[in-house]
Amino acid sequence: MKNISDTRRAMMARSMALAAAGALSAGAASARAAPVKAATPFRVAFQVSDADQKKWSLTLNNVKNAQDDLGAANVTIEIVCYGPGVAMLKAESEVANRVQEAMQAGIGVYACQNTMRGMHLQAEDMIDKIGFVPAGVVELIKRQTEGWAYIRS
Amino acid sequence: MKNISDTRRAMMARSMALAAAGALSAGAASARAAPVKAATPFRVAFQVSDADQKKWSLTLNNVKNAQDDLGAANVTIEIVCYGPGVAMLKAESEVANRVQEAMQAGIGVYACQNTMRGMHLQAEDMIDKIGFVPAGVVELIKRQTEGWAYIRS
Amino acid sequence: MKNISDTRRAMMARSMALAAAGALSAGAASARAAPVKAATPFRVAFQVSDADQKKWSLTLNNVKNAQDDLGAANVTIEIVCYGPGVAMLKAESEVANRVQEAMQAGIGVYACQNTMRGMHLQAEDMIDKIGFVPAGVVELIKRQTEGWAYIRS
Secondary structure, three states: OOOHHHHHHHHHHHHHHHHHHHHHOHHHHHHHOOOOOOOOOEEEEEEEOOOOHHHHHHHHHHHHHHHHHHOHHHEEEEEEEOHHHHHHHEOOOOOHHHHHHHHHOOOEEEEEHHHHHHOOOOHHHEOOOOEEEOOHHHHHHHHHHOOOEEEEO | OOOHHHHHHHHHHHHHHHHHHHHHOHHHHHHHOOOOOOOOOEEEEEEEOOOOHHHHHHHHHHHHHHHHHHOHHHEEEEEEEOHHHHHHHEOOOOOHHHHHHHHHOOOEEEEEHHHHHHOOOOHHHEOOOOEEEOOHHHHHHHHHHOOOEEEEO | OOOHHHHHHHHHHHHHHHHHHHHHOHHHHHHHOOOOOOOOOEEEEEEEOOOOHHHHHHHHHHHHHHHHHHOHHHEEEEEEEOHHHHHHHEOOOOOHHHHHHHHHOOOEEEEEHHHHHHOOOOHHHEOOOOEEEOOHHHHHHHHHHOOOEEEEO
8 A cells, every 4th residue: 555655755756846847947937837727715516415305405505604604705616416416406306496596606516417317317307507517426536636625415 | 617637737837936936045945934833644524414323433433543543643633513413512412421532532523603503502502622613514624625634424 | 723824824835945955956856856656647535334235336336437437547446445334345245246346447445444343254254355454444534645535425
């Protein structure tokens, strides 16, 4: 098993290589730095994978609390539904109104297309204007790899 | 959707800018570096959000195992309870004794004040000496953003 | 509680120290950088801690989807079972065949030895050729500390 000190060593090697690259062009570096698209200080993806209406409500409370406490401008939020959790996003879902409110508040809401295929669900069966991702779990892996926090409802 | 290579590019741009800043003051840099408060090599926040006594016991086993295996001096641990999980921290909780033992072993234990308000719970209804956070989910987002690991019980 | 800006300041201090170290040996740095063992772009550890066959199947679907979508060569995957989730890896498990298929596809599958001890399970009671870790939760903490993504099934 790879241990932590190996990882630290690898990170340090990488940082020093970057530092050296920077040093070689230090004078011009601030001018040359590529424009960086601003990310909010906080980014978080919520996993909803249970057919449990109480968890759906809790998640919708959570995202509101996160916007209220951190400031809506400071946090980017996604709710990613897959497996039995996709039911949260069906048009007839008991929380459909609250999902729409969340989207109006700027929260991204995504259904897993792998799951939809398995459940014979079409886009028109779902809450209007939600987003779709090919695989919910892959979305969550990508987001964490990009540095997002993760909450499993 | 933002893809990984965009993120990598942004990270590299930021690292090179930092490297350049360092290079400009290389001789004095080690003297000028701000003092960094030491963090333990491992830091982990546990989410308890179910009213499930078996999960409470498992979490209390987990934090003990983490201290035993990693060494208590090497790991900082928080248990953050919210939603139905707040019941774990009520004074009459079946695991109240074990929660107190965990706190005595240096583990931080926090109840979500948003949840407590919703359940009409006061501080005096809870296990003595636990901590409180305004919103449990926000605590978990902040900790992960600071680099902590996360375990959902 | 440590706040984010403290963390940022600490990270910046560390980065600048590294940058300075790099600058002092800029000419030789690329030659001197320690060899870095290549990691796949994506790494993810799945936690299975419930005795819930539907979650076991969903997890086994998830790891297959992750390999299909990201490319098996681009993602390193572990499934870590502990607590009631260890039952997924017993020889008589309903998903034993699928677990073996996952291992043949290169996915690491690990049972928690702390849990096995508590359940009086021996290695010979388990699916053939799975791996063992002293404590499942510690494995998940270590992996996240190394930068792996985490999915709680």
